[in-house]
Amino acid sequence: xxxxxxxxxxxxxxxxxSSLEIEISExxxxxxxxxxxxxxxxxxxxxxxxxxxxxxxxxxxxITIHKNDVVAIIPPVSGG
Numbered sequence: 001x002x003x004x005x006x007x008x009x010x011x012x013x014x015x016x017x018s019s020l021e022i023e024i025s026e027x028x029x030x031x032x033x034x035x036x037x038x039x040x041x042x043x044x045x046x047x048x049x050x051x052x053x054x055x056x057x058x059x060x061x062x063i064t065i066h067k068n069d070v071v072a073i074i075p076p077v078s079g080g
Contacts, residue, residue, distance in 0.1 A: 031061035
């Protein structure tokens with residue numbers, strides 16, 4: 001199934017885009033999604049950690065991603 005992935009912060013800079021469309025397996029969890037994303041886009045390994053949101057809500061690794069969900073990669077933000 002295909003999902004839309006939105007990228008923010010350093011993730012946008014690393015992949016040189018603000019959104020992607022990715023094919024994942026049915027009943028894919030956020031944890032599995034992160035592993036697949038790292039395989040497809042090794043540059044993301046430069047980010048120590050990042051949050052994942054599914055349909056605009058922060059999601060734990062156990063959440064299942066469904067068809068047509070919008071997933072966002074949200075790296076840590078610092079500022080002053």
